[in-house]
Amino acid sequence: MLRLDKRPTPSKFWNYATPVTAVLLTMIAGGILFALLGKNPFEAIKLIFWDPLFSEQFASYSRPQLLVKAGPLILIAVGLSIGFRAGIWNIGAEGQYIIGALCAAGVALAFYPVESWLVFPLMILGGAFGGWLWAMIPAVLKTRFNTNEILVSLLLVYVAEKLLAAAATGFMRNPDGAGFPGSRNLSQYPAAANNEIFVNTGLHWGGVAAFIAVLFTYILLQRHLLGFHVQLAGQAPRAARFAGVAPARLVVLCLGLSGAFAGLAGMFEVAGPARQITIDFNAGYGFTAIIVAFLGRLHPVGIVLAGLLLALTYIGGELAQFMLNLPAAAIQVFQGMLLFFLLALDVLSNYRVRLARQPAKTDAKVELA
Amino acid sequence: MKPPLLSIKGLTKVYPGVVANSDVSFDIGEGEVHALLGENGAGKSTLVKAIYGLIVPNEGVMEWRGVPYAPGAPSEARATGVAMVFQHFSLFDAMDVAENVALGMDNPPPIRELAAKITDVSHNYGLPLDPSRMVGDLSAGERQRVEIIRCLLQNPQLLIMDEPTSVLTPQEVEILFRTLRQLRGEGKSILYISHKLEEIRSLCENATVLRHGKVVGRADPRQESARSLAEMMVGQSLHTPSRPAAQPGKxxxxxxxxxxxxxxxxxxxxxxxxxxxxxxxxxxxxxxxxxxxxxxxxxxxxxxxxxxxxxxxxxxxxxxxxxxxxxxxxxxxxxxxxxxxxxxxxxxxxxxxxxxxxxxxxxxxxxxxxxxxxxxxxxxxxxxxxxxxxxxxxxxxxxxxxxxxxxxxxxxxxxxxxxxxxxxxxxxxxxxxxxxxxxxxxxxxxxxxxxxxxxxxxxxxxxxxxxxxxxxxxxxxxxxxxxxxxxxxxxxxxxxxxxxxxxxxx
The missing domain is CATH 3.40.50.300 (P-loop containing nucleotide triphosphate hydrolases)
Incomplete structure (x- = not known):
């Protein structure tokens, strides 16, 4: 039998080692999963993690995709990480992402076909505002009525998806689209298009925004009193109140910030790679970003690395689907396993694993209760 | 000669980097109230945890009435006749007294029987307690009674009490002491941990003083002054805070x-x-x-x-x-x-x-x-x-x-x-x-x-x-x-x- 002893201070080694170990364990467990599906596990793992970047056949297409996918993941994840550090659990970034995209597209379509440099900045504001607004619903409900922000924000994702479907088939449908669902193609509206900044790099303005967001978050958490209060509230809520932190203000701030970041990600996506509002516009970035945030240890730099890795699994997953006929769900399971292993391994940074019958310092209360 | 109730010989417990107890030996006789004295970190808690089976010492033996005693778990200690009242209560606010008592027992009887027993024991020992009251509504003194009665129901031979008076009013302390003296009168032994020296002087007939995990003194507290006990504990003469009298300002x-x-x-x-x-x-x-x-x-x-x-x-x-x-x-x-x-x-x-x-x-x-x-x-x-x-x-x-x-x-x-x-x-x-x-x-x-x-x-x-x-x-x-x-x-x-x-x- 194994037993767990709480460490006096969390292990620094395991704090950094767990993400790497989790990735390795996911590869092993994923390989077994692929083998059970009758595929060659080594080939599948290579297709997911290696070929998108280095194979001559695929890399020219896949490499730029890395930044395309990593941009929104990182942008959403840094926003979420601020709230997660404060113990405020926004699980509904997917919904805020959708509403951000809808608002941004709405701004663009309202101006269509006016050519003005003002349109794009207004879309950015619209996207951020939309995400912020959608996140304010759980924030206000939590501060006023003490509802659980996890449930409210999650359920609002499904409301947002309904709104998206209504927009794509109804009020935002392309009037020149011969009745097909989907809005106008924003890439054909130069004032609103979010094109690649350098051709064939995959870097569009969303990537720039993600970079700025990472920098902003890093400074907020490391240098600013507000970031200190965020972390204090997450670690010791009573001490935070003693330090003068108003919990309600923090809820509004964290949810609002993460919502605005997710809304921005939606804006850059709809004006860029997605080109238009469609029924299936959202690709799960908002949920995957939760994995990115935790895999990156809620640290801005870690989130950049984790965002690139998860982007790779998206691209490699598509490749594996295409080349090996893997079901699409296999890749989702793969991403899910990653979070699972990560959270499970986190036990190691706070606890020491020992064999039983080697008793050590225990808390007397555990024994009695 | 009759062997002592509990005899501790050369007990040593080492944690990584810290020696919590080093070669500790002392005896507790039948019907004796024995004080364990020491500053925080002197190793008192480690020692009683060893007696109560929460930890296993690295070296040393314990004997219970002359028979080797090495509890591997608190349940074994309880079966032998050792009970412990912890400094921090482990009670659930939203449950009543009888339910809380049942939770701490190895084989609790049906709740109604237990409630009757609680009423019985609490009256016999002068610790009034209504078994149907919610623990959340009780005062600290009453909560402690819940813990004590939980112990007494198991009819222990040795009762360990860790800083029991830190949460009590002087009157409640008096009631507790009356109970403890009654227990001693019935031939039960008590190991009493405290840093309140006046209490120890009025209650205990033997004291073992620990410092940095070692036994540094044994005394009859009734023969010592509070100051001499304190200095034994600290290992130096004590400084009493002082200040000149001042006129209050605005x-x-x-x-x-x-x-x-x-x-x-x-x-x-x-x-x-x-x-x-x-x-x-x-x-x-x-x-x-x-x-x-x-x-x-x-x-x-x-x-x-x-x-x-x-x-x-x-x-x-x-x-x-x-x-x-x-x-x-x-x-x-x-x-x-x-x-x-x-x-x-x-x-x-x-x-x-x-x-x-x-x-x-x-x-x-x-x-x-x-x-x-x-x-x-x-x-x-x-x-x-x-x-x-x-x-x-x-x-x-x-x-x-x-x-x-x-x-x-x-x-x-x-x-x-x-x-x-x-x-x-x-x-x-x-x-x-x-x-x-x-x-x-x-x-x-x-x-x-x-x-x-x-x-x-x-x-x-x-x-x-x-x-x-x-x-x-x-x-x-x-x-x-x-x-x-x-x-x-x-x-x-x-x-x-x-x-x-x-x-x-x-």
Whole structure:
């Protein structure tokens, strides 16, 4: 039998080692999963993690995709990480992402076909505002009525998806689209298009925004009193109140910030790679970003690395689907396993694993209760 | 000759980096009340945990009536006849007394039978307790009775009590002692852990003194003075806090009809609390925990808001202000709970220095943190208050209770408060650190601050306070000068609403 002893201070080694170990364990467990599906596990793992970047056949297409996918993941994840550090659990970034995209597209379509440099900045504001607004619903409900922000924000994702479907088939449908669902193609509206900044790099303005967001978050958490209060509230809520932190203000701030970041990600996506509002516009970035945030240890730099890795699994997953006929769900399971292993391994940074019958310092209360 | 009830021979317990017990030997006879004395960290807890089967020693043996005794788990210890009342209660507020007792037993009888037994035992031993009451509604003294009765139901031969009186009023202590003497009269043995020397002198016939894990002395406490016992414990002569008498200055803290609803379901709301403290004055507020101490501190610190006029600092109404606005006016506080309230356990001492010192110490410029200034401030506290730690980068939870307490009290004192409110400033702190903290509080008052000390330790309040008031059921008695106050009068002030039950038991 194994037993767990709480460490006096969390292990620094395991704090950094767990993400790497989790990735390795996911590869092993994923390989077994692929083998059970009758595929060659080594080939599948290579297709997911290696070929998108280095194979001559695929890399020219896949490499730029890395930044395309990593941009929104990182942008959403840094926003979420601020709230997660404060113990405020926004699980509904997917919904805020959708509403951000809808608002941004709405701004663009309202101006269509006016050519003005003002349109794009207004879309950015619209996207951020939309995400912020959608996140304010759980924030206000939590501060006023003490509802659980996890449930409210999650359920609002499904409301947002309904709104998206209504927009794509109804009020935002392309009037020149011969009745097909989907809005106008924003890439054909130069004032609103979010094109690649350098051709064939995959870097569009969303990537720039993600970079700025990472920098902003890093400074907020490391240098600013507000970031200190965020972390204090997450670690010791009573001490935070003693330090003068108003919990309600923090809820509004964290949810609002993460919502605005997710809304921005939606804006850059709809004006860029997605080109238009469609029924299936959202690709799960908002949920995957939760994995990115935790895999990156809620640290801005870690989130950049984790965002690139998860982007790779998206691209490699598509490749594996295409080349090996893997079901699409296999890749989702793969991403899910990653979070699972990560959270499970986190036990190691706070606890020491020992064999039983080697008793050590225990808390007397555990024994009695 | 009959072997002693429990004989401990050469017991040693080593934790990584620390020797908690080193070659400890002593005997407990049948029907003996044996005191285990020592400062915090002297190894008392480790020793009793070994006796109770919570840990296994590295070396040494124990014998129970001459037979080898090596409990691998508390259930084995209980089966042998050892029971333990812990310092911190393990009770569930939302369950009644009988259910709580059942939870701690190895083979609980049906609840109705158990309730009858509880009523029986509680009357036999003079500890009145209604088995159907919710534990959340009980006073600290009554909660302890739940724990004691849980032990007595198992008919133990040896009862271990860890700091049992730290939460009791003097009258409750008397009741407890009567029970313990009755148990001794029945031939049962008691291992009594405490740092309250007067109690030990009145109750115990043998004492073993531990220091740094070793036995440094054995004594008959009845033959020793409290001072000689204390010096045996500390290993040096003790410094008694002192200060010259001073004329009280102008009114700095004024609380008028303060009523606050407790945010917690099992908390105590404050009802029309009024007090006034002048510059240079120390007001001691006594009372058993759970009578509104946390709420009073919260209302003064700004964590709980009230009407502006109910609290005034130097005439300025502050009742509706938040903690930082009050700090700006010179009202500083140090809460009781060190880990999680006064300090964030996983954060470094530098970060914890920033926690309350951000504005008064100018550690923040337009929202941005000056980390090197914060570290300097933390290091200044560590230096001046003799906090034993490798450095300011260490996490708060890695410090011992006494050292962290010195840090959090020091952090507030270093910010030159005009009013300082502290709750349980020396709880769980060793004698020399406690003396240092009390001296620092007195020096602060001497320098012209108004100081409020909320404490359960009456000896401490008698030592530092000019005036004494008792908090009971959320109401504060009128303050009275400490000079000339007798223990009986204090007991009556503390008793308040609980007086009825105490009398019934007497």
């Amino acid at each position: 009114l700095l803290l004024e609380v008028q009809d303060l009523s606050v609803t407790s945010p917690s379901a099992f908390g105590t709301s404050l009802r029309k609390v009024s007090l006034a403290v002048r510059a240079g004055e120390v007001l001691g507020i006594g009372g058993v925990a759970g009578n509104g101490q946390d709420e009073l501190l919260g209302a003064l610190s700004g964590e709980l808001r009230t009407t502006p006029e109910s609290i005034r600092v130097a005439g300025e109404p502050v009742g509706a202000l938040g903690p930082n606005a009050r700090r700006a006016l010179g009202l500083l506080c140090a809460p009781e709970e060190r880990l999680g309230h006064a300090a964030a356990p996983d954060m470094s001492l530098t970060e914890n220095a920033l926690l309350t010192g951000a504005y008064r110490e100018n550690l923040v410029r337009s929202g941005f943190i000056g980390w090197s200034k914060a570290r300097d401030f933390a290091e200044k506290i560590i230096l001046r208050f003799d906090v034993r730690t490798p450095g300011a980068h260490v996490a708060a939870r890695a410090l011992s209770g006494g050292n962290l307490q010195k840090f959090v009290i020091g952090r507030e004192i270093m910010q030159r408060p005009s009013v300082l409110v502290v709750n349980q400033p020396t709880w769980g702190v060793d004698a020399s650190a406690a003396a240092a903290i009390r001296q620092a509080l007195l020096d602060l008052a001497q320098a012209g601050a108004a100081v409020v000390v909320i404490s359960q330790d009456l000896d401490e309040l008698m030592e530092v306070a000019d005036n004494f008031a008792a908090l009971n059921g959320g109401q504060l008695s009128a303050p009275r000068p400490v000079n000339g106050l007798t223990m009986d009068q204090i007991g009556l002030m503390l008793g308040g609403a609980e007086g009825g039950e105490t009398d019934a038991a007497a």
